[in-house]
Amino acid sequence: MTQTHTSTDISAWLIDRILFYGKAATDEVTVDTPFTELGLDSIYALTLCGDIEDFYDLSVEPTILSEYPTIRELADGLTSRLADA
Amino acid sequence: MTDEPSTLIDMLRAAASRVGDTRGIRFYESPKTSEFVGYDELDGRSRRIATALAQRGLAPGDSVVLALHPGLEFIEAVYGALYAGLSVVPAPVGGIAVSDVATEQVTNIVRASGSRAVLTHEAVTDLLSAEAGSTALADAAGVPVATISDLFAQGDADSWKAPVLNADSMAGMLFTSGSTGNPKGVIMTHGSLLACSSLCQGLLDMTTDSVFVGWAPLHHAMGLIVQAFLPVYAAADAVLTSTAQFQRRPVFWLQLMSRHHATISVAGNFAFDLCTQFATDEQISELDLSSLTALMTGSEPVRTDTVRRFVERFAPSGVRESMIMPAMGMTEAMLISAKSLGTDLVIVNADSSLLEGGTLREGSGAQTTEMVSCGPAAPLCNIVIIDPEQDTPVALAENQVGEIWITSPGASPGYWQNPEATAEVFGWKVPGDDRDYVRTGDLGALVDGELFVTGRLKDLIIIRGRNLYPQDLEASARLAHAAVGIGAAFELTGHPSDVGIVLEIDDAQLTEAGIDLVSLTTEVRAALISRYSLPSLAVAFIGEGTLPRTPSGKVKRSLTRSKLDNGELSIVHADGFAPLLQATDGAG
Numbered sequence: 001m002t003q004t005h006t007s008t009d010i011s012a013w014l015i016d017r018i019l020f021y022g023k024a025a026t027d028e029v030t031v032d033t034p035f036t037e038l039g040l041d042s043i044y045a046l047t048l049c050g051d052i053e054d055f056y057d058l059s060v061e062p063t064i065l066s067e068y069p070t071i072r073e074l075a076d077g078l079t080s081r082l083a084d085a
Numbered sequence: 086m087t088d089e090p091s092t093l094i095d096m097l098r099a100a101a102s103r104v105g106d107t108r109g110i111r112f113y114e115s116p117k118t119s120e121f122v123g124y125d126e127l128d129g130r131s132r133r134i135a136t137a138l139a140q141r142g143l144a145p146g147d148s149v150v151l152a153l154h155p156g157l158e159f160i161e162a163v164y165g166a167l168y169a170g171l172s173v174v175p176a177p178v179g180g181i182a183v184s185d186v187a188t189e190q191v192t193n194i195v196r197a198s199g200s201r202a203v204l205t206h207e208a209v210t211d212l213l214s215a216e217a218g219s220t221a222l223a224d225a226a227g228v229p230v231a232t233i234s235d236l237f238a239q240g241d242a243d244s245w246k247a248p249v250l251n252a253d254s255m256a257g258m259l260f261t262s263g264s265t266g267n268p269k270g271v272i273m274t275h276g277s278l279l280a281c282s283s284l285c286q287g288l289l290d291m292t293t294d295s296v297f298v299g300w301a302p303l304h305h306a307m308g309l310i311v312q313a314f315l316p317v318y319a320a321a322d323a324v325l326t327s328t329a330q331f332q333r334r335p336v337f338w339l340q341l342m343s344r345h346h347a348t349i350s351v352a353g354n355f356a357f358d359l360c361t362q363f364a365t366d367e368q369i370s371e372l373d374l375s376s377l378t379a380l381m382t383g384s385e386p387v388r389t390d391t392v393r394r395f396v397e398r399f400a401p402s403g404v405r406e407s408m409i410m411p412a413m414g415m416t417e418a419m420l421i422s423a424k425s426l427g428t429d430l431v432i433v434n435a436d437s438s439l440l441e442g443g444t445l446r447e448g449s450g451a452q453t454t455e456m457v458s459c460g461p462a463a464p465l466c467n468i469v470i471i472d473p474e475q476d477t478p479v480a481l482a483e484n485q486v487g488e489i490w491i492t493s494p495g496a497s498p499g500y501w502q503n504p505e506a507t508a509e510v511f512g513w514k515v516p517g518d519d520r521d522y523v524r525t526g527d528l529g530a531l532v533d534g535e536l537f538v539t540g541r542l543k544d545l546i547i548i549r550g551r552n553l554y555p556q557d558l559e560a561s562a563r564l565a566h567a568a569v570g571i572g573a574a575f576e577l578t579g580h581p582s583d584v585g586i587v588l589e590i591d592d593a594q595l596t597e598a599g600i601d602l603v604s605l606t607t608e609v610r611a612a613l614i615s616r617y618s619l620p621s622l623a624v625a626f627i628g629e630g631t632l633p634r635t636p637s638g639k640v641k642r643s644l645t646r647s648k649l650d651n652g653e654l655s656i657v658h659a660d661g662f663a664p665l666l667q668a669t670d671g672a673g
Contacts, residue, residue, distance in 0.1 A: 043359070050332070050334035050337075
């Protein structure tokens with residue numbers, strides 16, 4: 001993928017995926033809500049990794065959710081990983 | 086017709102001789118990368134690994150622990166060890182990214198099995214101590230550690246000599262997870278594994294043109310048998326990936342089945358739900374699942390709503406209800422029952438109060454529980470339902486709920502070095518029958534020869550002679566209020582109430598509803614007491630996601646109960662329990 005992704009783009013995409021999983025209500029999901037409060041158990045954490053891999057072609061582990069505990073931080077983290085890739 | 090193999094070595098060599106490399110096992114490490122090993126090639130690699138193992142002083146009768154991630158090397162390690170006459174003891178390191186946990190698992194299993202070595206590979210050793218992975222593992226486990234690549238480099242396929250084995254020779258041990266106390270090693274012999282493969286082949290009508298697709302863990306019975314042994318037995322293709330790959334992208338499972346024209350696959354009920362949830366219409370339009378003859382659903386209770394939603398969602402891809410094959414098994418007995426190939430599901434709307442009294446019969450009133458059959462007994466097996474209340478075995482009639490006992494040529498002879506536990510489960514006799522039966526610890530009933538599983542014997546709540554199933558109480562509690570989530574219900578001893586329930590709470594829903602936990606307790610209690618005619622009920626609330634669970638997300642009831650009594654649960658509110666528990670209520 002050659003298009004550049006801004007942190008805002010990635011945040012929006014992450015919100016979209018998390019809402020799709022159906023474990024959190026729309027108004028509960030903000031860029032600063034910790035992942036631990038968004039109902040993502042170990043299965044969904046892996047599914048999110050799979051989605052990130054498929055969409056951004058970036059290899060990630062579920063530990064990334066503790067390393068970057070909110071959507072905003074994860075989006076920033078993924079942006080810099082993409083820039084390095 | 087070729088002779089039946091008497092060992093697993095003969096089984097692979099027969100497949101190699103019959104189909105060469107035109108059939109084999111393909112493993113997908115990622116959606117885009119896979120590697121294939123033909124059965125002739127696998128035979129060659131196994132001979133090579135076996136000679137290297139023998140050079141290191143390992144001899145027939147020794148056991149070796151397999152500490153490998155899922156993949157072709159795992160399977161090569163299995164057959165390589167078997168070709169040396171060794172018994173394989175898989176350790177659950179697959180998917181564990183934390184080094185301490187992996188090392189501990191391996192060490193525990195080495196000790197419990199008395200294994201003389203550990204077979205591993207770089208994927209695992211790289212995760213361990215940064216200095217010297219293998220050394221760290223060897224120091225911890227106390228036995229030599231060998232990597233598959235080293236064994237491969239040192240071995241010589243042409244100098245291999247078949248070890249002297251027979252059907253009773255031990256082929257492996259599977260340690261069932263014991264949350265506390267000593268894990269039990271279920272013994273597998275060459276004979277029991279061959280018998281299991283044979284009856285599965287019969288059930289599934291497998292030929293060399295069958296194609297098996299799966300992602301079940303190779304270190305557990307179901308994954309090991311249907312993915313590493315059964316395809317070889319049938320000299321058919323297997324296309325596999327890891328459980329982690331499935332969890333990352335559930336739809337990939339369906340795509341693999343479509344791409345490789347799968348005829349057989351297997352997964353637990355939760356996997357079907359994940360696929361129904363995650364597959365997009367676009368993905369579905371690209372799937373062709375019409376080649377499937379058996380989509381087995383096993384390893385956890387089968388839910389009719391899950392099956393219906395899945396069949397409906399994937400009907401455009403060619404999925405039909407007759408493909409879905411509910412099955413029931415356990416490590417100690419292997420396959421116990423399965424729906425016959427190509428038949429419709431058998432569903433009973435069981436009368437709820439009759440069920441509480443221990444009878445499973447179709448009801449017409451408002452209170453019914455929909456149940457799906459796990460099919461008749463597997464080929465060559467026999468099921469009897471035994472009254473759990475009696476001291477000597479008494480077989481119950483059809484429609485009567487009791488403990489499920491099974492006799493099977495695929496059953497294990499017992500637990501490794503654990504005569505007491507073995508005597509509790511294995512070698513039981515039924516009057517008028519000289520076969521050995523395994524006590525499954527599961528409750529169920531036979532109806533027209535079809536097995537319906539109702540629950541676990543040890544989880545059953547018995548109040549005033551009535552059998553209450555915890556999953557029913559938990560479901561009712563959930564329906565009582567939107568703020569109530571998953572829970573665990575069980576009998577209590579030493580508490581004011583005989584029944585207790587611990588429920589996870591959705592804080593957001595609680596706030597939105599504007600009620601507090603005291604009011605919620607009243608609501609939940611009222612709902613359950615009236616629905617189940619309980620004399621009283623102890624209720625505790627806990628944070629979302631904090632109840633102990635299995636890898637597939639099911640709550641562990643016994644563990645919850647013992648943690649509760651040990652004060653190890655972070656209860657936010659409790660009412661009706663003994664004083665020790667109530668003391669944590671202050672912060673609630």
